[in-house]
Amino acid sequence: MSGFIVSAKAILAQDFSGLGLMEQVSGQGLSLFFLGRFYNTTATKVLDNYRKKGPDSFKEIDGDYLLLLAGEDKLHFYRDRHGAGSQLFYSSEFFSSHLIHFCGLEGFSPEPDTEALFTFLGIGYIPSPMTALKGVRKLSPGQLLTLQNGQISTKELYDYESYLAKTAACKLSPGEATDAYEQLHRQAIRDRIGQNTKVGLLLSGGYDSGGNIAALREIYQGDVVSYSIGFKNNPWTELPLADLLSKKYGSRHYQYEIEGSEILDLPQILKATGDPFNEGGLMVNYCAMRLLRDSGEQAGIVLGGDGNDQHFGTSGKELALHWKLRKSGLQVFQKAYAALGKGLSLFDKDNVFFRTQFHNNKILNIQQSDLFGFSLQQLNRMSAGDFRMKQFDYLKGLPQHFGSFEDFFFSRNFNIDIKQVINEVILFKSSRMADLFGSAMSFPYMSTALYDFLNELPLAYK
Structure with a gap:
């Protein structure tokens, strides 16, 4: 499997040998490495633009890529806005393009992340920044990672408030x-x-x-x-x-x-x-x-x-129904029907009750990813009390109150x-x-x- 795994200590010491096949341009104390393709610019221009505008300049790049920009005292990793380029997995000490590379590190004992795996069983994937392994994270698309003074921080270059304002x-x-x-x-x-x-x-x-x-x-x-x-x-x-x-x-x-x-x-x-x-x-x-x-x-x-x-937006019908039921005060009946289905095995079979419950839950939870797997209640029952989830992690911090249907739609x-x-x-x-x-x-x-x-x-x- 191609790709790379490199220690933070090595990069900060200007040792880039672990980056493998990543392409490089350098100049004036900065080194740019990248995997993937730029379509509207060149690596040299990316480096020049960074000197003028800083990390926000990465938002101007059209491409499918993962880039690393290393200076004398800090480094940045950045994934393209939609994550079409290489992934980045990281711990407090290492960065890699593949999760499996961590399993080959001396002293690393793979341990499953229960919350991440339960999330997969619910929605079919593990959203960033979680991974299936404890102690390993992955960089979200459109997210900037900075390592400085031994500390890792991340920042979203594309946020909801900026999106809504435009x-x-x-x-x-x-x-x-x-x-x-x-x-x-x-x-x-x-x-x-x-x-x-x-x-x-x-x-x-x-x-x-x-x-x-x-x-x-x-x-x-x-x-x-x-x-x-x-x-x-x-x-x-x-x-x-x-x-x-x-x-x-x-x-x-x-x-x-x-x-x-x-x-x-x-x-x-x-x-x-x-x-x-x-x-x-x-x-x-x-x-x-x-x-x-x-x-x-x-x-x-x-x-x-x-x-x-x-x-262009999906699930327009369900969004409109949710908004109508919310504004008319009828959502209480939706919630009651959803609660009824949580305790009866009748709703777990392929019948009219299951199908109506599925569509009711989709309308009720339209501000979430589709729940094609197990519900939170089913997941918590499977955990036998060892682990409980009140909410999927990716939903934390999302807007709950909206002044108009337009805001509801754009959220x-x-x-x-x-x-x-x-x-x-x-x-x-x-x-x-x-x-x-x-x-x-x-x-x-x-x-x-x-x-x-x-x-x-x-x-x-x-």
Whole structure:
């Protein structure tokens, strides 16, 4: 497994040998190392910009990367805003790109973090900064880590208050905003393909990947290869739609149908994710990257349509129902029905009671990630009294009171759709599976310019 593990003591002593394959530029007492790709700048410009503006300059970078900036008395680690680049795991003494590296350290005794593992059993993943191992943390996407005077501190460069302050700043008409969005999307693709003479593209047959191949062909007439994954004997397969898009826009197309034997590959999938992880599209991403490798095409960059839905906000119906029930005073009945389901085994079976309880809980808890696993009550029962959770850690500190439906919507949009679903789930699984097969994967809809533009759109436009 490639990557790095390095001690804080070594870096502060200007010993960078443990960083392995990280690229480097240096000058005027500063050294910049990075894994990944910058699309709208160069490493030298990143270093120059840091000298002028400090760590906030990292927010201007469009790319999929992890960077380390080391000076004489302190160092910074920073992950790109959506976490599409390499991960960073850290303890009080070591930094690594992979969690498993800590298990090889002399004197380190792996011990499971019960709260983190219970969180995984509830929502299917372990949100940053927790990991499955006690004493090891991971850096959140868009977060800055600073080591100075032997102390580690972290800071969010993207916070909810700043996000909320910019919403509705856009003064364009709907038509003008649509044109601006299309131009930014094309530019994001142009930046990502660069000088590559062969471009890969994941093609699901849906709007987002279809938008990628359509925009790509407006600016690039070179070699394009596309990849689609379906399920064998699925009457609702989207493979025919992907094939139509491929023929219309002229790509050399490959497809694969999942049939069940892929479960034998779970051990290497889990090794690549580091922390325990479970999400419906994980095997699809794995098979797509394997298909890309097996095709032998060796595209210089592969474009994915991931994350676009979440930038516009999801679960609008449930948000509206929650707000209506809250304002009308009827939420007390929702809570009573939810409480009833906690104590009766009738609600644990696949029947109408289970389904109504599922939808009721989704509406009631719409400011949380989907609870596809065990509830807190079930988890606490499983712990047999040894450990109890009152709330998942990632929910602590989130807003509870809202002055308007717009604030309610944008809280969900930023804190759940973007910070959790995009950063911790969708781009996490896509990027880790690409890394597993050594593919250069990127996501045009996640460009810095598009993020900033969509941040300013009013609710009505989204």
